[in-house]
Structures are given as structure tokens and as C-alpha cells.
Amino acid sequence: MMKRPFLRAMPPYLPVLVILICMFALNGLAEPNSLSAYALKGLVSTYLALMFLAVGQTLVIFAADIDLSVGAILGLVNVTLVSLMQALGDTAGAIMLSMLLAVGVGAACGALNGVLVVILRLQAIVATFATSVLFLGLALFVMPVAGTPAPRLFWRTFGGRIAGIPFAYFVLAALLLMIFLLARSRFVQRLLTVGDDQLAAFQTGLPVNSIRVRGYIMCGVFAALAGLCITGDTASGDPNVGGLITLNSVAATVLGGAALSGGVGTLFGSVLGALVIGSVGSLVFFLGTPSEWQNLVQGLTVLAALMVGILFSGKARA
Amino acid sequence: MSGALKPILIAAGLVVLLMIAGETVSPGFASPEQILRLAIVAALLGIVAAGQNLVILGGREGIDLSVGGVISLSALVAGNVMSGSDAGLFPAILACVAVGAAIGLLNGLGVTLLRIPPLVMTLGMLGVVQGLLVVARNGIPSGRAAPVLSDFVSRPQWLGLPGILWLWLLIGLAMAGLLNRTVFGQRIFAIGANEGAARLAGVPTQLTRMMLYVLSGVFSAIAGLCILGYSGSSFANVGGQYMLSSIIAVVLGGTPLSGGRGGYTGTMIGALLLVVLQGLLTTLSIDESGRQIIFGSALIVLLLFYGRSRGLQS
Numbered sequence: 280m281m282k283r284p285f286l287r288a289m290p291p292y293l294p295v296l297v298i299l300i301c302m303f304a305l306n307g308l309a310e311p312n313s314l315s316a317y318a319l320k321g322l323v324s325t326y327l328a329l330m331f332l333a334v335g336q337t338l339v340i341f342a343a344d345i346d347l348s349v350g351a352i353l354g355l356v357n358v359t360l361v362s363l364m365q366a367l368g369d370t371a372g373a374i375m376l377s378m379l380l381a382v383g384v385g386a387a388c389g390a391l392n393g394v395l396v397v398i399l400r401l402q403a404i405v406a407t408f409a410t411s412v413l414f415l416g417l418a419l420f421v422m423p424v425a426g427t428p429a430p431r432l433f434w435r436t437f438g439g440r441i442a443g444i445p446f447a448y449f450v451l452a453a454l455l456l457m458i459f460l461l462a463r464s465r466f467v468q469r470l471l472t473v474g475d476d477q478l479a480a481f482q483t484g485l486p487v488n489s490i491r492v493r494g495y496i497m498c499g500v501f502a503a504l505a506g507l508c509i510t511g512d513t514a515s516g517d518p519n520v521g522g523l524i525t526l527n528s529v530a531a532t533v534l535g536g537a538a539l540s541g542g543v544g545t546l547f548g549s550v551l552g553a554l555v556i557g558s559v560g561s562l563v564f565f566l567g568t569p570s571e572w573q574n575l576v577q578g579l580t581v582l583a584a585l586m587v588g589i590l591f592s593g594k595a596r597a
Numbered sequence: 598m599s600g601a602l603k604p605i606l607i608a609a610g611l612v613v614l615l616m617i618a619g620e621t622v623s624p625g626f627a628s629p630e631q632i633l634r635l636a637i638v639a640a641l642l643g644i645v646a647a648g649q650n651l652v653i654l655g656g657r658e659g660i661d662l663s664v665g666g667v668i669s670l671s672a673l674v675a676g677n678v679m680s681g682s683d684a685g686l687f688p689a690i691l692a693c694v695a696v697g698a699a700i701g702l703l704n705g706l707g708v709t710l711l712r713i714p715p716l717v718m719t720l721g722m723l724g725v726v727q728g729l730l731v732v733a734r735n736g737i738p739s740g741r742a743a744p745v746l747s748d749f750v751s752r753p754q755w756l757g758l759p760g761i762l763w764l765w766l767l768i769g770l771a772m773a774g775l776l777n778r779t780v781f782g783q784r785i786f787a788i789g790a791n792e793g794a795a796r797l798a799g800v801p802t803q804l805t806r807m808m809l810y811v812l813s814g815v816f817s818a819i820a821g822l823c824i825l826g827y828s829g830s831s832f833a834n835v836g837g838q839y840m841l842s843s844i845i846a847v848v849l850g851g852t853p854l855s856g857g858r859g860g861y862t863g864t865m866i867g868a869l870l871l872v873v874l875q876g877l878l879t880t881l882s883i884d885e886s887g888r889q890i891i892f893g894s895a896l897i898v899l900l901l902f903y904g905r906s907r908g909l910q911s
Contacts, residue, residue, distance in 0.1 A: 345716075347841075395897060399901060401897075401900050401901070402848065402853065402854050402900075404660070404844065404854060405841075405844060405845055405848050405854070405896075405900055406897070406900060408841045408844070408845065408896075409845075409893055409896035409897045409900060410893065410897065411893075412889055412892055412893035412896060413889070413890055413893025413894055413897070414893070415889050415893075416885075416886050416887070416888070416889025416890035416891075416892070416893055417886070417890060418886075419884075419885055419886035419889060420886035420887070420890065423884070423885070423886065526662075526720055526723070526724075529716070529717075529720060530717070530720060530721070530724075533714075533717050538714075539658070539714050539716060539717070540658075540714075571731055571732050571734075571735035572728075572731075572732055573728075573731075574724075574727060574728035574731045574732075575725065575728025575729055575731065575732050576728065577724070577728060578721070578724035578725035578726075578727060578728035578729075579725055579728070581721060581724055582721035582722065582724060582725055585713070585717055585718075585721045586707070586711060586713060586721075589711075589712075589713050589714075589717065590711065
């Protein structure tokens with residue numbers, strides 16, 4: 280594809296950054312209060328889960344894989360965490376241990392996906408759909424009906440402030456630090472190399488299978504971290520909490536400039552993509568759209584944003 | 598040909614095995630009425646899967662994630678146009694086929710002219726259609742099926758079989774004819790196997806691919822109409838469950854997601870297999886979690902029989 284040098288020099292997340300700034304500007308025009316500290320904190324804490332999920336999804340998409348079970352993993356982690364915290368008590372130590380175990384559950388789910396797709400060579404879309412049915416079944420087994428509350432200490436901390444700064448911002452900072460380190464890691468470079476040309480990567484001696492499996496495991500870990508965030512946000516367990524969020528994680532990744540064909544994209548772009556989806560929701564709300572029209576306007580805006588993102592990323596590869 | 602036949606035979610064998618297992622565990626599972634009921638449910642899925650099958654055969658990562666939204670919207674539109682009267686059936690068919698074709702056309706335009714990956718385009722379209730559903734459902738009553746439509750779907754009509762099974766059979770024959778005996782069918786396989794070569798050979802690749810998405814929208818709309826007849830009234834999100842089960846039916850039937858290979862006969866068996874498996878799990882007295890766990894595990898095992906891609910070493 281012919282490209283101007285200007286386009287080659289721009290960071291891959293530039294289109295989504297421009298879209299995000301436009302969204303915030305429109306939000307501000309529609310309702311200045313939507314840019315208040317309070318509203319921004321609400322936006323961040325609601326969409327932290329989607330940001331984590333998008334980062335996980337991006338890692339597998341880097342290697343030209345996909346994971347349609349992230350929402351189900353998030354749901355399984357949510358109910359496991361709430362059940363564990365209920366069983367182990369609500370001391371700080373018990374909560375930390377529960378969180379650790381819940382992240383382990385996410386990693387195990389990711390490992391299963393990795394084995395099925397990479398080692399047993401199932402097609403990623405259908406295999407991860409099948410595991411999402413399995414994970415949903417396990418979540419229903421752990422907690423048959425929604426509504427068990429999370430301990431007070433857990434959600435009070437997530438929704439609270441430390442030294443006057445909302446806790447959600449610390450989580451966001453931790454996420455940004457993680458992706459800053461990941462983006463410079465050999466792991467992500469190798470995922471991108473595998474996604475760019477799997478055969479060439481194999482021929483140059485890269486352990487392609489082990490790299491892809493580790494991508495799935497990390498995706499499971501990030502889905503679990505998203506599960507921790509959603510538990511903090513909803514303060515309860517619900518096996519079906521992961522319903523539509525899987526498709527949003529794919530949309531956020533594509534908005535962020537990653538190609539489904541692998542080898543292209545940035546983790547930072549996907550975080551911005553998740554924020555675009557969140558700010559579209561808030562814009563639709565603040566514009567005073569009648570409630571029954573909100574989903575349609577949001578759907579159209581996300582579709583338009585996806586098109587703009589793909590057309591201007593100059594990497595419109597199918 | 599034996600290579601293409603193998604997955605179909607495995608799936609058909611599994612259907613028979615599951616029926617025998619069902620009859621053993623719960624006598625009456627393989628009774629004629631029960632088989633008829635399962636066949637009707639399989640026909641509903643099979644009609645959706647026909648469109649999904651075409652889109653997947655066309656290759657270039659072809660997939661249609663908007664089918665569930667189109668089904669729900671079509672059921673809603675049809676239910677309101679006919680609102681329980683037989684006279685309204687024909688306008689209702691026209692209305693929902695138009696809705697399905699329009700959504701399919703938009704998908705096709707996005708995929709071909711704008712070169713948006715199908716997964717992304719149809720995913721975005723799903724969001725739009727779901728929004729449309731909320732708008733449409735607000736302010737209009739949920740429609741009812743015409744008696745003649747309900748009879749068509751669930752009452753035995755001709756030779757003891759309900760009309761929908763004849764319709765499914767007809768679609769099966771039409772798809773086999775289309776794919777094997779027409780120029781259009783050859784073009785689908787050509788663009789699915791190698792789009793560049795097909796274009797050089799003079800195949801109108803963009804137009805052909807666009808048609809596949811239009812047909813997928815139309816098949817989903819017809820399925821939505823039949824699902825309305827099956828359930829009696831159009832309630833919320835009837836189509837949601839069909840998005841991924843239609844894809845699985847295609848894969849179980851021996852059409853890999855990479856496109857260019859496969860056919861619809863296998864997909865019909867794949868739809869039967871999925872429905873019989875779900876029917877068996879419903880019959881067993883286990884709770885929802887157990888059913889989901891077994892269904893998910895069974896899908897994984899079934900997939901191990903099919904569509905495993907080549908390893909790097911080979």
C-alpha cells in the first residue's frame with residue numbers, strides 16, 4: 280500500500296486519540312458538567328473493566344488470534360472472587376488472597392483457550408465461543424443466582440479515595456504503567472512478530488506456539504483484572520455480568536488501531552478505544568437523547584467511529 | 598469427494614448416537630413427535646445458518662455477527678405488520694425480507710467498498726440493529742403471529758410434516774443447486790479460495806461478496822418470521838442465541854471459517870446435531886450450570902473432530 284511519509288511517522292493510536300478528543304469536546308459542549316472531576320471519575324471507574332479487557336484482547340489479536348470468551352472469564356472471576364471473599368472473611372489479608380486466587384482462575388481459563396487454539400489447533404472464534412459456554416456454566420455452578428454482595432471493605436476501597444485522589448485513578452495509573460512496561464517487553468514484540476507472519480516467525484526459530492499460548496494466558500489474567508474492577512464497581516456477584524462486554528472489547532481493540540489480522544496495533548490505543556466507547560455512552564446521555572433512542576445513537580456512533588478508525592489507520596487489511 | 602463427505606458422516610453418526618442415548622436415558626426422547634419438534638427447532642437454526650454458510654464460504658474472514666439482531670428485528674416487524682391476521686402475512690413477508698436485505702446490503706457495502714473486516718462491520722451493525730430494536734419496541738405493541746404462520750411452523754401439514762420442514766428441505770436443495778450448478782455458486786467458491794485469482798479470471802468479486810451479505814440478511818429475516826410463528830408473539834431479543842450457534846453449525850457441518858470449501862448439506866446436519874445435543878441436555882434432569890458445562894465441553898470435543906488447521910511443521 281502506498282503511504283505518505285507523514286502517515287508512516289504518526290503513532291498508530293493517533294486516529295483514536297483524535298476521536299476521543301472530539302468525543303470529550305462534544306461532551307463538554309453538550310453539558311459542561313460532563314467534564315467535571317466527578318463525571319470523569321465515574322466514567323473511568325465504570326469503564327476500567329473494559330480497558331483491562333481490551334488490553335487482554337489486544338494481546339491475543341497482536342498474534343492474529345481472538346478470544347471471544349473474555350466476558351465469560353470476567354463473569355467467572357467475578358463470582359469466584361465474591362464467593363471466596365464470603366468464605367474467607369472480609370479481612371484485608373483474606374481479600375488479597377481471594378483476589379490472587381481469582382486472577383489464577385483467569386490465567387487457568389486463558390491457558391485452556393491457549394491449549395485448544397494453539398496446541399490442538401481449533402479455530403479461535405469457535406473454540407473460544409465453546410469455552411465461553413463452559414466458563415458461563417462454571418460461573419453458574421459457583422453462584423447459581425446473582426446478588427451475593429461483596430464485602431464492604433472491598434467496594435468501599437474501590438469507590439473511595441486515597442489522599443483525596445479517587446482509587447480508580449490509582450488503578451488506571453497501574454494499568455498505564457503495566458502497558459508501558461508490556462509495550463517495551465520482548466513478549467509483546469514477539470506476539471507482534473508472530474501475528475505479522477507466523478510462518479516466517481517459526482522459520483526464524485521463534486517458539487511460536489509457546490508465545491501464542493502465553494498471549495492467551497495473559498489475556499485471561501487481564502480479563503480477571505477486569506473482573507476485579509467490575510466487582511468493585513457493582514459490589515456484588517453476577518454470573519451473567521460479562522454479557523455484551525466481549526464484543527465491546529473487540530470493538531475497542533479495533534478502534535485503537537489494531538488489525539484483526541495481527542502484527543499491528545498498540546495497547547495504549549486499545550485503552551483509548553475503550554474510553555471512546557465509554558465517552559460515546561456518556562455523550563448520548565448528556566445530549567438528552569430520549570432513553571429509547573440512546574442505544575441506537577450509541578450503536579451508530581460506535582459503527583461510525585470504527586469506520587473512521589479503520590479508514591484512517593491506513594491499515595484497512597481484512 | 599470422500600474428504601468433503603467425512604465430516605457430514607461423522608455429524609450424522611453422532612446425531613443417531615445421541616438419539617439412541619436420549620431414548621435410553623429418557624424413553625420417549627426419540628418418539629416421532631419429539632423428533633418432529635427437534636427437527637423444527639433445527640430448521641429455524643438451519644435457515645439462519647444458510648446465510649452464515651454463504652458468507653463464510655466467500656472467504657476473506659467472512660462472518661455475519663448481525664444475524665441475531667436481524668432475526669429479532671424481522672420477528673418484531675413481521676409481528677406488527679400481520680398483527681395476528683392471515684391477510685397480513687404476505688405484506689409481512691415482504692417487509693421483513695426488505696429489512697433483512699437492507700441490513701445485509703449495508704454489511705456488504707462496508708465489507709466490500711470500505712474494506713472493513715467482516716467481523717468488525719457486522720459487529721458494529723449488530724449494535725445498530727439492537728439500538729433500532731429498542732426504538733422500535735418502544736411505542737408499538739409486540740406483534741402476534743398470523744394463525745396460518747403458526748400452523749406452517751408447528752402443525753403437520755403435508756405428508757405429516759409441517760411446512761417449515763418442507764421449506765428447509767427446499768432451501769437445502771436450492772443451496773446445493775446454487776453452489777454446485779450455477780455460475781454464482783462457482784464464483785462464491787472462487788472468491789473464497791483465492792480472491793485475487795478470481796478477479797483476474799473476470800469474476801465480479803465485489804458484487805458477488807456483496808450479494809452474500811444480502812442473502813445472509815434475507816435468510817435471517819425469513820428465520821425471524823418463522824421464529825415468530827414458532828413462539829406466537831415477538832418478544833425481546835429472540836435472535837440473540839443464533840449468532841454463534843449458526844457459526845458453530847456451519848463449522849460442525851464441515852465448512853471451515855477460512856472459506857472456499859464446504860457446502861450446505863453438512864451445515865444442515867450440523868444444525869441437527871446442535872439441536873439434538875441441546876435437546877438431550879434439556880431432557881436430563883440436571884441444573885442450568887451442569888447443562889452449560891456439558892454443552893461447552895461437548896462443543897470442544899466436537900470441534901476436535903473438525904476444522905483443525907495445519908500445524909507449522911507440516
